[in-house]
Amino acid sequence: MRLLFLLIATAALAADRPPNVVLILVDDLGYGDLGCFGAKDIRTPNIDALAKQGTRFTDFYVAQAVCTASRAGLMTGCYPNRVGMQGALNHTSRNGLNLAEWTLPKMFRDIGYATACFGKWHLGTAVELSATRHGFQEFLGLPYSNDNSKYHPSLAFEMPPLPLIEGEKVVELDPDQSTFTARFTARATDFIARNKDQPFFLYVPHVMPHVPIFASAKFKGQSAHGLYGDVVEELDWSVGEILQALEKNQLSENTIVLFFSDNGAWMSYGEHAGTNRPFREGKLTCFEGGMRSPLIARWPGHVPAARVERLPIMSIDLLPTLTQIVGGKPSSLKIDGLDARPLLLGEAQAKAPHDALFYYAGEELHAVRSGEWKLHFAHPYLTNMGNPGKGGKPSAHGEYTPRPITDSSMDAIASRHGQRVEKLPLSLFNLSLDPGEAHDVSAEHPEIVERLSALAAPIRLALGDKLTGAPGTERRSAGFVPLK
Numbered sequence: 001m002r003l004l005f006l007l008i009a010t011a012a013l014a015a016d017r018p019p020n021v022v023l024i025l026v027d028d029l030g031y032g033d034l035g036c037f038g039a040k041d042i043r044t045p046n047i048d049a050l051a052k053q054g055t056r057f058t059d060f061y062v063a064q065a066v067c068t069a070s071r072a073g074l075m076t077g078c079y080p081n082r083v084g085m086q087g088a089l090n091h092t093s094r095n096g097l098n099l100a101e102w103t104l105p106k107m108f109r110d111i112g113y114a115t116a117c118f119g120k121w122h123l124g125t126a127v128e129l130s131a132t133r134h135g136f137q138e139f140l141g142l143p144y145s146n147d148n149s150k151y152h153p154s155l156a157f158e159m160p161p162l163p164l165i166e167g168e169k170v171v172e173l174d175p176d177q178s179t180f181t182a183r184f185t186a187r188a189t190d191f192i193a194r195n196k197d198q199p200f201f202l203y204v205p206h207v208m209p210h211v212p213i214f215a216s217a218k219f220k221g222q223s224a225h226g227l228y229g230d231v232v233e234e235l236d237w238s239v240g241e242i243l244q245a246l247e248k249n250q251l252s253e254n255t256i257v258l259f260f261s262d263n264g265a266w267m268s269y270g271e272h273a274g275t276n277r278p279f280r281e282g283k284l285t286c287f288e289g290g291m292r293s294p295l296i297a298r299w300p301g302h303v304p305a306a307r308v309e310r311l312p313i314m315s316i317d318l319l320p321t322l323t324q325i326v327g328g329k330p331s332s333l334k335i336d337g338l339d340a341r342p343l344l345l346g347e348a349q350a351k352a353p354h355d356a357l358f359y360y361a362g363e364e365l366h367a368v369r370s371g372e373w374k375l376h377f378a379h380p381y382l383t384n385m386g387n388p389g390k391g392g393k394p395s396a397h398g399e400y401t402p403r404p405i406t407d408s409s410m411d412a413i414a415s416r417h418g419q420r421v422e423k424l425p426l427s428l429f430n431l432s433l434d435p436g437e438a439h440d441v442s443a444e445h446p447e448i449v450e451r452l453s454a455l456a457a458p459i460r461l462a463l464g465d466k467l468t469g470a471p472g473t474e475r476r477s478a479g480f481v482p483l484k
Contacts, residue, residue, distance in 0.1 A: 018326040019299065020255040021108070022192075022202045022242060023318075025074070026235055027067065027120060027145075027210035028283060029294070030265030030274025033232055037294045038277065041224040042232050046240030047296065050259060052306050054298030055346065059312040064360055065263040065283050065290030067145055068122050070315070071205070074262075075103040075123065075134070077319030077337035079360060081463040084478030086362045089125060090405050091148045091160055096124020097134060098479040102331035104319055105135030108201035111328050116191045117141065118184040119205035126481035127168045140166050140187050142207060146177055148405075151212040153393050154416055155405055178214040180207045181231075185238040189245035196249040199326075204242070205262075206235060211269050212392050228272055253300050256325070258318070260295040268395045268418045270388025280437045284413065285381045286359035286366035287437055288374075297344060304346035311352040312369065313340045334474065356455040362410075365465040368456045372432040375442075375452035379467060380410060382419045394418025428452075 031037060035044045036051040063073020064080050072078070072085035075097065080086050083101055097103070105115045116138035121131045122145065131139040142164065147153070149162035161173035188204050208214070208231045215230035219237070223229025239259065246252045265274035267282040267289070276282045276289030283290055293315075297303050316337035323330055324339050342350035352371075359367035366379045389395045395418040403412035414421050428442035428449055442449050464472025 020200050022257045024259045025205040026261050028266050029261035030276045032277040033274040042229045044236040046236045051296045054303050055307040057295040057309045060295035061291045061314040070262040074315045076101050077316050077335035079336045095478045095480045096129030107328040109135045114195040114200040117203045118187040128481045129479045146207050178216050181234050185241050192245040256299040260293045264289045268384050358459050363466045368452050374429045376427040378426050380421050385418050385420045
């Protein structure tokens, strides 16, 4: 009788409490690397089960197809160009997300949520711009990507030791990268247990499968897809551990779980990269293979189970959507994201929140999508050089001269990662019929070209576009910490 009373009391308490939010982000996972998104030789039973218990979003986009910019869009609800956070920071960077920006963790923290980030921050290397200064009460992880280390394929000689940071202090240098997934998972499950009696926001931005890739001894050699498969299967295990921790602490019913990748697979790394099938290209490009990400959302009793949603949304929509769900304070700054609750909750007759989504690469506006149509403006893009890479080296490794890591030009990025720069003319694609963006139909549909071009004009004016010389009238400054 006492047990029954406790269960009823716990259920009543949960009903009066806003939902917890667990956001699991993986790094450079390919769209086709999960069983529920078509993978054949990589086992992801826990993520597949999550999809059956919730909704799979097939047309979910990140804000840019590169690490820092993608995270900036997620945290602020803005296109990265609005907040001055294009591209990817490295160990030399003194800029980062401005402390004036309103972020997901700030929103949750200010309404009494416990907040934690375990994994890769990548929005400011200087301690003054670290995760703990942006609303996270707990942090364990890396300030930037794991290839800024002795494992960099071409610039290892200029890399300092990779720092693992606890809070705001470096606690290890060059930690064993094969332990990252397990360590961040252990901290995540411990955080859930410690905060089971209060609402929490748990952000787990895993380091893997960004190159260099490592799997623990338990998973190494276990996948039919080589080391890359081992790494993804360990990430699936991590998801399972986190879901079990929620179940063990009777929190599953009152927790929103979100899972996706920060961008598409980095194709030039070949056997150490995933697949973006059926899409074109990958990371660092504005083709679907770079920008589209496999989003899964679960919230029992609210998000429909075993459902597939094909209307487009973007990571910038998560801040305003979650703010509305938990009753948080909206940003006082202008943002680009919109409330996507109707799609998330599977409401009848729900529509896509945006008339158009915009695809930036750095400070260049490359494309716009509206409905089934996607228009690429004439632009340069990165593609593989020669054969796919092997053993952690990019394609055609050794056939180019590395540029310093401080050089962020497209040519320099291509040089470092075994890619070459190609040029795409103005091109129109029907994504419903041609998801691989292989057949330009701009000549057949000049009226669609005109309509999408008009949709892009305001964002080009507001956020700028180096391709046309538009400076951007609404861009805000990134944070900056000078060297002492």
